[in-house]
Amino acid sequence: MPGPGGGGPRGQHYMTEEEKAQRPKVTGALLLRIFSYLKPYWKQFLLVLISIFVSSVFSLYPSILTGRIIDEGLIGRDLKKLIMLIILSLGVTLGANLIGVLESYLNTWIAQHIIYDMRNAMYLHLQKMSQSFFTSNNQGDIITRMTSDIDGVRSIIANTLTSILSNSVTLIVAMAAMFQKNWILALLGIVIVPLFTIPTRNAGKTRWSLTREAQECSDEINGILNETLSVSGQLLVKLFGREDAEYERYEKVNRKMIGLNIRESMAGRWFRVVISTVSSIGPMLLYLVGGILMMKYDSDLTVGDITVLVALLGKMYMPVNQLLNIQVDWIRSMANFTRIFEYYDMPVAIADKENALVPETANGDIEFKHVGFAYDEGKQILKDINFTLESGHSIAIVGPSGSGKSTIVNLIPRLYDVKEGSVTFDGNDVRDLKLSFLRAHVGVVSQETYLFNGTIRDNLLYAKPDATEAELLDACGRANILEFIEKQEKGLDTLVGNRGLKLSGGEKQRISIARVLLKDPTILIFDEATSALDSISEKKIQEAIDPLVEERTSILIAHRLSTILAADEILVVKDGEIVERGTHEKLVDAGGVYTELYETQFKKGIVKTGEK
Ligand code: ADP
Numbered sequence: 001m002p003g004p005g006g007g008g009p010r011g012q013h014y015m016t017e018e019e020k021a022q023r024p025k026v027t028g029a030l031l032l033r034i035f036s037y038l039k040p041y042w043k044q045f046l047l048v049l050i051s052i053f054v055s056s057v058f059s060l061y062p063s064i065l066t067g068r069i070i071d072e073g074l075i076g077r078d079l080k081k082l083i084m085l086i087i088l089s090l091g092v093t094l095g096a097n098l099i100g101v102l103e104s105y106l107n108t109w110i111a112q113h114i115i116y117d118m119r120n121a122m123y124l125h126l127q128k129m130s131q132s133f134f135t136s137n138n139q140g141d142i143i144t145r146m147t148s149d150i151d152g153v154r155s156i157i158a159n160t161l162t163s164i165l166s167n168s169v170t171l172i173v174a175m176a177a178m179f180q181k182n183w184i185l186a187l188l189g190i191v192i193v194p195l196f197t198i199p200t201r202n203a204g205k206t207r208w209s210l211t212r213e214a215q216e217c218s219d220e221i222n223g224i225l226n227e228t229l230s231v232s233g234q235l236l237v238k239l240f241g242r243e244d245a246e247y248e249r250y251e252k253v254n255r256k257m258i259g260l261n262i263r264e265s266m267a268g269r270w271f272r273v274v275i276s277t278v279s280s281i282g283p284m285l286l287y288l289v290g291g292i293l294m295m296k297y298d299s300d301l302t303v304g305d306i307t308v309l310v311a312l313l314g315k316m317y318m319p320v321n322q323l324l325n326i327q328v329d330w331i332r333s334m335a336n337f338t339r340i341f342e343y344y345d346m347p348v349a350i351a352d353k354e355n356a357l358v359p360e361t362a363n364g365d366i367e368f369k370h371v372g373f374a375y376d377e378g379k380q381i382l383k384d385i386n387f388t389l390e391s392g393h394s395i396a397i398v399g400p401s402g403s404g405k406s407t408i409v410n411l412i413p414r415l416y417d418v419k420e421g422s423v424t425f426d427g428n429d430v431r432d433l434k435l436s437f438l439r440a441h442v443g444v445v446s447q448e449t450y451l452f453n454g455t456i457r458d459n460l461l462y463a464k465p466d467a468t469e470a471e472l473l474d475a476c477g478r479a480n481i482l483e484f485i486e487k488q489e490k491g492l493d494t495l496v497g498n499r500g501l502k503l504s505g506g507e508k509q510r511i512s513i514a515r516v517l518l519k520d521p522t523i524l525i526f527d528e529a530t531s532a533l534d535s536i537s538e539k540k541i542q543e544a545i546d547p548l549v550e551e552r553t554s555i556l557i558a559h560r561l562s563t564i565l566a567a568d569e570i571l572v573v574k575d576g577e578i579v580e581r582g583t584h585e586k587l588v589d590a591g592g593v594y595t596e597l598y599e600t601q602f603k604k605g606i607v608k609t610g611e612k
Contacts, residue, residue, distance in 0.1 A: 026334050034337055037117065038157075041110045048110065051103040052162060056169040058096030062089040063311035064177055071304030103162070111158035115150050122146060122343060130349040131415040132375065145343055152336030160329045167319035167326075174312045181305045185290055189309065192282045193316045194324075210264040217257045224250050231501060279317055283310045350414055356434040362441045363391040364522040364553035365426050366412060372420030373407060373576075381407050382576045385421070391522075394554040396567035398597060404576040405557045406447075409525045412555075413442040443521030447529050447557075449508040451500030456485060456511060457492040459500075463519040471518065479514035480544035481507065505529065506537025513544050524554040528563055561602040570594070 038045055065085055073082030126133075126142065134142075178186035227233045228246050237246055290306040293299040366389040373382040382404050389395050397405045410416055411423050414430055423430045430438055451459045460472055467475075472492060476482040484507055488494040500508045509529060516524065526545060542562050548554065549566045558564045565584060572580040572587065572594045580592050587594035 030334070030337065030341075033341065037114050038110070040117075041113060044106050044110050048103055048106045048162065049165065051099045051106070052166045053169055055096045055099040055103060056166050057173055058092050058099065060170065060173050060177065060312070060315060061092045061096075063315060064308055065089045065092075066311055067181075067302070067304035067308035069304070070307055071302045075303065107158050107162055111154045114157060115154045118150050118153065118340065119146065122150070122340070125344060125346075125348070128348040128351060129346065130417075131410070132349070133346070145339055149336045149339050152333050153340065156329070156333035156336075160326060160333060163322055164326055167323050170319045171316060171323070174316050178309055178312050181309055182290075182293070182299070182301055184293065185286055185301075185306075185309050188286065188289055189282075189313045189316065192285060192313065193320050210260060210267055214257065214260040214264055217253060217260055220253050221250070221257065224253065231498070279314075282313055282317075286310050286313060350417055350435070352434055353432060356437075357428055357432050358434045358437045359426065359428065362437075362522045363426050364441065365389065365391050365424075366523065366553075366555075367424045367427075368408070368411075368421070369424070370421035371408075371411065371418050371423060373411065373416065374419055375407075375416075380576065385576075385578060387571055387578065387581070389553060389555065391553050393569070394549045394552075394556065394567045396556045396558040396564045396570045397573055398558055398564060398570060398594070399573035400593075400597070403573045405573055406527060407576075408573070409444070409527065409555055409557065412523070412525065413439050413444065440519075441522040442525065443516040443519050443523065444525045445509070445512050445516050445527065447527040449500065449505075449512040451496045451503070451508055451511065453496070453498050455490075455493045455495055459496060459511060460492070460515050460518055463515045467518055472514075475514040475517040476511075478517055478544065478547070479510045480540045481510035481514055484510075504537065506534070506541060509537075509541055510544060513541070513548075517548075522553060524548060524552050525557075526554060526563075527557045528559050559601065561598075564602065572597070 065088060069082065069085045069089070072078060073085055122145070126146075175186065175190070178189055224246070228237055228250075237243060286309055287306065290301060290309065294301045294306070368385045368387050371382055371385040372380065374380050385408060387395065397408060399405055407416075411418055412425075412430065414435060417431060425433060425438060425441070452462075457472065460475065461467060464471070473482060476485055476492075485491055485494070496503055496508075496511075500511075503511070526548075538560070542560075545556075545563065546566050549556065554567075556563050556567055558567070564570060570580075570582060570584060570587060571578050572592070574593050580587055580590065580594050582590075588598050589595070
């Protein structure tokens with residue numbers, strides 16, 4: 001559920017209970033920080049301030065001129081003056097509108113540049129966050145902060161800030177002009193305006209609650225569509241014959257939505273009736289009191305004066321209404337800023353040290369010394385892990401699921417940092433090496449292959465953007481996927497589909513092996529898929545992996561005997577500890593964890609491959 005401003009309809013003048021509860025604390029430091037984003041654009045902002053001031057004054061001026069048009073032009077029967085005043089009035093209106101255009105352009109320009117700066121800074125910052133940030137934060141939440149929250153910031157700069165300024169200027173100028181004409185009527189105006197904006201607030205409230213209900217309904221509809229019209233959702237619906245039930249569910253919410261929409265638009269209709277009735281009472285009151293003053297008390301009020309006062313009164317409703325409502329926009333925007341700053345302030349957990357090392361050569365010797373690790377405080381995952389992997393050799397890590405195998409290998413490219421002990425690369429602690437160096441030398445083929453929507457070529461070039469056609473084909477050949485690619489009509493330009501869904505698991509894995517080969521890392525980490533592949537795919541992957549292991553320093557998280565046999569040494573991990581180590585022959589006879597794994601898991605693999 002998105003937070004304040006995240007999903008709620010913006011521009012509504014009432015806060016949800018959730019927003020009220022999460023009302024941010026506005027401190028001087030927060031305001032200062034917000035205004036620091038305006039700083040690079042202070043010149044443009046100054047221009048905005050000036051144009052707001054000028055256009056607000058200009059837009060009131062025609063109302064003041066009306067008095068002279070009536071008194072001097074019409075009642076005074078002076079045609080020349082009348083024409084002059086009319087031209088002046090039109091000219092000022094045109095001027096106000098032109099300045100208004102300039103103002104909105106500058107406004108949008110500043111707001112867009114600020115969110116451009118903020119989005120870039122946020123993207124850079126998020127890319128530096130460690131893997132644990134992405135595993136523990138909801139992806140939707142991250143995206144909401146990047147999009148709607150930052151958009152809320154645009155709204156406060158482009159709308160809220162300028163609205164406060166222009167409305168205040170309009171009110172002050174209108175009030176001053178009214179007092180100058182007649183203080184009694186001006187005072188009457190000051191009482192009338194806020195009094196008659198209150199009912200519109202209540203009418204708005206009803207509408208708001210309907211809008212919210214409609215919003216929830218629409219969320220529900222989106223949820224159903226997302227669930228049932230997605231690839232895997234549709235598969236489930238079809239296979240379980242749930243089409244009718246899903247249709248009924250959809251139809252029900254859809255009907256509810258229609259009812260709400262009709263009520264909402266009618267509430268809007270009543271809302272307009274209230275507004276137009278109420279705002280016509282004010283001028284009538286002014287006419288009445290003005291007339292009484294003029295007729296009974298011999299005041300020096302003219303017809304023109306009263307017309308001016310009524311016109312000015314009409315100009316005050318909107319600003320008062322908007323200023324009364326601005327508080328909500330303001331609080332919402334502050335909440336957006338707070339949420340954005342929360343992300344900015346998250347420390348970068350895994351970063352280069354100041355004098356990070358960039359050795360000239362890399363051998364690929366890895367050593368784990370008394371390594372301890374925990375994802376969450378107090379829940380130890382790895383305990384006292386010790387092993388060395390010499391350049392050119394290979395190690396297989398085996399163990400029950402959840403024992404910590406992936407965690408061990410994730411420490412090498414520093415997806416996470418050790419809590420105790422150290423991991424060294426060619427004798428240097430990985431935390432002392434430059435991250436870009438370290439990651440360039442460590443290649444990982446993970447269990448879950450991630451291919452993005454594009455062609456096979458695009459996915460391969462991700463590892464080496466300047467690879468030649470020959471290099472691409474060579475990598476595919478070595479990954480045992482070339483034959484498959486050549487069979488495709490479009491070859492390397494075949495689309496892989498959403499997340500590679502158009503390919504089989506085995507094909508995806510072999511493409512990701514080709515991808516890592518293009519990267520040509522010093523150390524290869526291969527996290528073998530646990531999910532069963534058919535024996536042909538398995539054999540193809542095996543044929544791709546075997547020579548790689550021979551020629552390259554590698555760590556294999558293995559689930560199949562053939563992979564295990566390819567390694568020089570086997571580490572058996574259980575509950576985060578290395579409980580046995582050695583060669584297959586030695587371990588299989590030892591009668592420990594390995595023997596059990598062999599009997600229950602690996603042996604089946606032999607039977608399977610044997611069947612082929
Ligand atoms: P294996 O690769 O042997 O199946 P893992 O290294 O993936 O095991 O996981 C070891 C333990 O760490 C498991 O108990 C798992 O629940 C936990 N774990 C894995 N990843 C995370 C994470 N990002 N946050 C918290 N706990 C995790």
